[in-house]
Amino acid sequence: MAWCRSFALAAVLLGFLSCYAPVPSLASSGSDGFLQCLSAAMPKQLLYTQSSPSFTSVLTSSVWNHKFLAASTVRPFAIVRPTNASHVQAAVVCGSQNDVRIRVRSGGHDYEGLSYRSERPEVFAVLDLADLRSVSVDPKAATAWVESGATLGELYYAVSKASKLLAFPAGLCPTVGVGGHFSGGGFGMLVRKYGTAIDNVLDATLVDAKGRLLDKQAMGADVFWAIRGGGGGSFGVVLSWKVKLVPVPPTVTMFILPKSVDEGAIDILTKWQEVAPAFPEDLFINVVIAKQVAKFQSMYLGTCDALLPLMETRFPELGLNKTHCKEMTWIQSVPYIYLGTTATVEDILDRSTSASSSSKSTSDYVRQAITKDVWAQIFAWLAKPDGGVMIADPYGGKVSSFSESATPFPHRGGVLYNIQYMNFWPAATDGSAQTKWLKDLYAFMEPHVSQNPREAYVNYRDLDLGQNVVVGNLTSYKAAQVWGEKYYKDNFQRLAMAKGEVDPEDYFRNEQSIPPFVASKRR
Incomplete structure (x- = not known):
């Protein structure tokens, strides 16, 4: 497993809930303080600054849209590539201590690039989950744990290796990242038979704005509801998802x-x-x-x-x-539709991008x-x-x-x-x-x-549907309604209330993130 735990050992995971790895509190602030803080909490080779030789290749490793490679794009000052949960917790705590926000990407497609760029001048870091991509399948229970950095192709492939008669109902494109896909809903060719991906999520692990590692029970019903379709980048960092697998014929x-x-x-x-x-x-x-x-x-x-x-x-x-x-077979249908009639099942594991x-x-x-x-x-x-x-x-x-x-x-x-x-x-x-x-x-x-x-x-x-406005240091609820009710209809206010529970200081935010209702309801 990529971050030192087996999905099968749920009891071990529960021992980490509501705690986080110690992170030194440093007097320095801003980007320098963030990097110093993280350097004390994780291997330095997992940090990439703009002066690092590999910075550009890491940044562009999951950029599919060429326009976001332009020199005018507001880029992160640093990229963090965690390999276990404690690294993610450290990034959140160090960011919070040093007034550095992080944007989270799971390594797939992002239509507006909000997981790795900003529309406005801003100092931020990217938390790239590409190395948190393990998939553990339990065919007898018809369940799987999948980390957010995996692609749909990697999830589908692992399921097919465990059973030829099980599948998972999500998107057509195998290069889509699990984390972002599940966060928004997720549908494909099994949607009429089994619903969306989030209709088949049983549990999840979340690092919240305080750096705590929470499962479904610890995060509470409202937050668990919110992360299953409320969009990425608002409630914390979802590290992994437990999903219900579905039967398919031979x-x-x-x-x-x-x-x-x-x-x-x-x-x-x-x-x-x-x-x-x-x-x-x-x-x-x-x-x-x-x-x-x-x-x-x-x-x-x-x-x-x-x-x-x-x-x-x-x-x-x-x-x-x-x-x-x-x-x-079902697994053969994945490359057939998206990659062409001559593609093989192994081709769905290809993570290479084309911008x-x-x-x-x-x-x-x-x-x-x-x-x-x-x-x-x-x-x-x-x-x-x-x-x-x-x-x-x-x-x-x-x-x-x-x-x-x-x-x-x-x-x-x-x-x-x-x-x-x-x-x-x-x-x-x-x-x-x-x-x-x-x-x-x-x-x-x-x-x-x-x-x-x-x-x-x-x-x-x-983003043409509307963008957030920050009033003081919080996202305006009223301004966010313009785009939010298009995506979520009457669920938008409940999402904002869940945001107020788990991230009232609005640490996790972007141009279309959910505002915290508790603090912003009067705006």
Whole structure:
């Protein structure tokens, strides 16, 4: 295990709860004091300052968006790469003692880069959890402990090695980091059968703003509720998660079927948005739409022979036949969809990044079916020279069976599907045309998506929805409501109250972190 404990030895972990490794209290303050404090508490080779030869390579090791490599980006003055829990505790305590905030990243994707950069001039350090990535699977109990620095690919791979008939319901992309993904909700092709990732979290370990190491019981019900969907960077450092694994059959059936506008894509999409959320839970079909083509991607928890009559009865417009079906194991489906039909299972362990292009994203939720004429206009938007991509993921089934307040993730009953809008541009250009296209399409979509609030998914974080304002030394609750209620709806106030319990001084904060309600309710 990466930080000197086995997940199987829960009793050992409990011995560390509510305590932390001694950290010397130094008179010096600021960045120098932070580094001196940490140097006394952990090996110096785990600290990287801007003068360190490896600083840039460590910083960029999980940067996927080229625009955040610009010289103008506000970077951390130091990066800490902990290898055990006591290092994380020391970083928090040293930061608090020396008025240095830390930003936490788990090594995956970060749409706005808030885990390693700042929008404003600020002295901060990054706590990079890439070396805290162990996965321990108990196939008999159908559970696993996974550290936040692991990727989804590493989690999926470990589960498949322990059992061919178990899986975990999270995202499609294997290079996404577990910590950030779980913090925001987490959904993929099993979402209709088993709900989101956070619907299957049983326990967690958290380092709070005082440097205490807490499990579910010690952190309390409100904080445990908050970390499962309330977004990363607000409540502390989640080191690990205990998750419930779910059963999958020995054979799943996949298909990827593109349809162009000339082949009836508009009519097919119009029908898809009504039938996809109402399919049996074993069937998931999403759509990737670019230019004049809608690409339908599916997982069915069963054989092709069982899928075909279902499709013929419920969705004949798609024209699925046996030649489109690809039968495989669940773990084989992970690289098949995201990495391509020739990728192997071992490829999902590749953590290498590619920041060769820049991108911008945002999201919507659809609660009433979009009409055929509007879909025709959407395709016209997508056909523009600077156009991007729309990805639509159906809900319904298990994800919609939970109440909106069961977790901070509120997008449940009544949601037909989620939309992610994305646009990309070459590293050598400024992306102004592509960004304008995205903003204009988002404005066009306003009448056709959820209202009051216009919902958004926090894992597709978008700073254009609003940014925090600091009043005194605390984040303004009122200003945060502008973006917060889009992500969390009526759960936002409860999140702020949980923040007030665990971090009333607002140590963990960024441009879209949860404000502490106790201290800020009057602002």
